[in-house]
Amino acid sequence: MDLLAALTGPVDAAARALLGCRVAAGGVVIRLTEVEAYSGVGLDAASHAHRGRTPRTEVMFGPPGYAYVYFTYGMHWCLNVVCGPEGQAGAVLLRAGEVVDGVEAARERRRVRDDRDLARGPARLAQALGVDGRATGTSMVDGSGPVSLESPDPAPPPGVAVRCGPRVGVAAEPDREWRFWLAGEPTVSAYRRHVPRPRRGGDNQSPVR
DNA sequence: AGTAGGATAATCT
């Protein structure tokens, strides 16, 4: 089946279809082992597009197959593939994968002891690929942009176990099991529950008196 | 092995 066709379907199905695919950018090729689905207005409170169109989320309302790269925690970029039919927001976060080509380039961008940590986590993956916000709005499926996405050459053998569970570090909708990964892959990142940060600095949360 | 805290800036309320 066509990859773009799969991306046009429901985001959770699209997410599953993306496992095993190759993402290429900056001379590095990564085989995806872990992804998360985020869906549209109203349905999924964890989606950036949940509250509707904003300058940032505009891309998610466009056609599938385009890159949505957001900046978070003051220092990290995370790469998403826009999914679902045009007009209906949705995206799949590329969380982790195995570097299958361009290991040297990936090592150059990320200083790690173990190669398995090169793209184990969404910000690490984006960094290994050298992807940042400039890729937002470019196509990942027609070869015109800096990032490209392809199905594995021979289709993935059936019987490869796909696991699912709650999304990592997400505050909203902790029970939605929209994180998908390939069982037994060492490059899958560790699960962490969302931890609200204690208020820093001023303690005047509620003024005494 | 597991947890705790800090870094640091865009985005939205």
Next chain:
DNA sequence: GATTATCCTACTG
């Protein structure tokens, strides 16, 4: 002004 779809280092057992 609060919040954040993270990562790294340092500390504890």
